C-alpha cells in the first residue's frame with residue numbers, strides 16, 4: 001500500500017466506530033427518540049396502473065392511536081423544483097404508476113397501530129391494463145438521449161457491421177441479467193422534526209447534504225433550513241440516495257401535518273417496491289477479432305426498463321467504451337417505459353450488468369480463438385481511453401490480470417475455455433475456473449470541509465460525508481491526521497450532518513475520493529497556520545482556529561486525464577455432477593485503485609463486492625408477476641443473497657498504484673469496482689466446469705441440471 005511519511009494513510013487501522021457499532025452506542029436513524037413521536041406507515045397500491053378513485057379511511061381512523069390518514073386528496077402540495085425526481089412527489093396525484101406505489105399513509109402514536117390501521121384503509125381503484133415485462137421485441141423500446149451518469153444513449157466510432165463481417169472470428173450472443181433488489185441490513189428509516197425555522201431529518205442516508213437540498217426544494221425551504229443527520233447508516237448500495245426515494249419525504253410531510261415528530265421505518269417487505277432496484281437487461285454483444293486475438297469490432301446493444309414516471313436508464317454499455325481497444329466500437333441503449341417502480345442506482349449501476357455480458361463474451365471469444373482468456377485481454381489492452389483518446393491517469397488492468405494469474409495458479413488451468421480443454425473432475429465434482437476483468441469509472445466531486453484547532457491540542461474536523469459501512473469515517477480520520485501531522489486520536493471527526501456544508505454523497509464510488517480532498521486541504525492549511533503562529537510565539541485562542549476548504553476549483557483544475565479503476569476476478573467452482581449444486585470454492589480479486597487509505601476496511605469492501613457478484617451470478621433474482629404486476633419475492637426467505645455458508649475462500653490483493661490525476665491523497669474509488677465483472681468470472685468458471693455456456697444470470701440449479709442432462 002502507498003503509505004505517506006507519517007504512515008497513517010495506508011495503514012490498516014481498526015474502524016473508528018467499530019466499538020460504538022458493536023456496543024450499540026452508535027445511533028441509527030430508527031433509534032432516535034423524541035417526545036410525542038408518531039409513526040407513519042405507507043399504504044401501497046395493489047394495482048399496477050390506473051387511478052385511485054376513493055380512499056375509505058373510517059375503519060383505520062377508528063383504531064386506537066390513529067391520528068390521521070393521508071392520501072392524494074388531502075396531503076400537502078409539494079413544490080417541484082427543476083430536476084425533482086418524480087418518485088419524491090409522494091401523494092401528489094391520484095395516478096397509480098406501479099404496484100406498490102404509495103397511495104395513502106397512516107399516522108399513529110405507535111408503529112404497531114399505524115401498521116395495523118394501514119391494513120384497514122380501503123382503496124377503490126380504477127384499474128387499467130398494465131404492462132410489466134421487459135422483452136427484446138417490446139414495441140415501446142426507444143433509444144434515450146442519455147443513460148445514467150451522462151453516458152450517451154447511442155454512440156459509435158467507426159462502422160461495426162463491415163468490420164464484423166470481415167473478422168476472422170466473431171462472437172454474437174445474447175446475455176441477460178435479472179432484476180436485483182437492494183437489501184441493506186438496515187431498512188430505510190427516518191424521523192422528521194419540524195422546528196420554528198425548518199426541518200430536521202434523522203435519515204438513513206447516503207448523502208445528507210444532497211438530501212437537504214432535495215427536501216428543501218419540495219417543501220419550499222432554503223437548503224440550510226433542512227438539517228439532515230445521518231451519522232450511522234447500515235448499508236445502502238445506492239438505495240439510500242434520498243434525492244430519489246420517498247420514505248423520508250413522507251415522514252416530513254406527516255410531521256408537518258400533525259405538528260409533531262414523525263418516524264418512518266420501512267419493513268423488509270416494503271423495501272422491494274419502494275427503494276429502487278437494479279433493472280433487468282437483455283444484451284446482445286458482438287465481438288469480432290483477427291486470428292491473433294486483436295479485436296476489430298465491439299458492438300454492445302443493451303435493452304432495459306424504466307417506469308412511467310421517470311426515465312432512468314442503467315448505463316449498461318458504459319464499461320464497453322473503456323475496457324478494450326478496437327478500431328470500431330458501438331454502444332446502444334434501448335429502454336421501455338413499463339408499469340413498474342422506477343429502477344435506480346445499485347452498486348455499479350449499468351456497469352455491473354454490462355461487464356457481465358462483455359466479460360462472458362470475451363471468454364467465448366477466447367474459446368473460439370483457442371487463446372487463453374488472460375492473454376486475449378492483455379492483447380486488447382489500451383493505452384488511451386478508447387472513446388476519447390485521452391491518456392489514463394492510471395490503468396493497471398494488465399498488472400491485475402498477471403498478478404492474479406500467478407496468485408490463483410491460472411497456468412495450471414490450461415489454455416482456452418469451453419471445449420478447448422476438458423473440465424477437471426474430482427470424484428463427483430466437475431471443476432472449472434474463470435477469469436474476468438473489473439472496471440469502474442473513477443469520479444469525484446468538489447466538496448467542503450472544516451478543520452478547527454482547539455487550544456487543548458485537539459482538532460475538530462467536519463464534513464457532510466456518510467459512512468454507509470464502507471469505512472469512510474475511518475479513512476477520513478486517517479487523511480485528516482496525516483495532513484495535520486498528528487496521531488488520529490487527537491482528531492475528532494464529525495460526519496453525517498448536512499449543516500457541515502456542501503459535500504458529495506456516498507455514491508458512484510466517489511465518497512472517500514471526494515471528501516478526502518477538502519479534508520486534506522483544510523487540515524494542511526490549518527497545520528500551516530499553526531506552524532506560522534508557533535513561529536511567531538502566538539498561542540491558539542480559546543475559540544480555536546478554523547479553516548474551511550472547498551475543493552471545487554481544485555477538482556475542476558486537476559486536469560483532463562481519463563480516470564478509471566480496474567481489477568481482475570478469478571473464480572474456481574465445483575459442480576456436483578449428480579445434483580447440479582454449485583459451490584464457488586475460491587475467488588481471488590486483484591484490484592488497483594490508487595492509494596488505498598485503509599487496507600483493512602478496503603479489503604472488507606472488496607470482499608463485500610465479490611460476495612455481491614456471487615449473488616448476481618448464482619442467486620439474486622427479482623421477478624415481476626405479469627398477472628398482478630407485483631414483485632414475486634418480497635423477503636429474504638425467497639430473495640436469496642449469499643450467506644456465510646455459500647462463500648468459499650475469498651482473497652483480495654490490492655496493488656500499489658500511483659495515480660496521476662492530481663488528487664492530493666491519490667485516492668480512487670473502490671466500492672463498485674469490487675463487484676464489477678465478478679459474476680462473469682463465476683459464470684465463466686461454471687461454463688468450463690459443465691461444458692455448457694451460461695449466458696443468463698442468476699444461473700440457477702435448474703439451469704445447471706438441465707445443462708448436465710444434455711451432456
Ligand code: MOS
Pocket residue numbers: 206236237238239241345346347348349506507508509
Ligand atoms: Mo452507488 S449505486 O453509486 O450508491
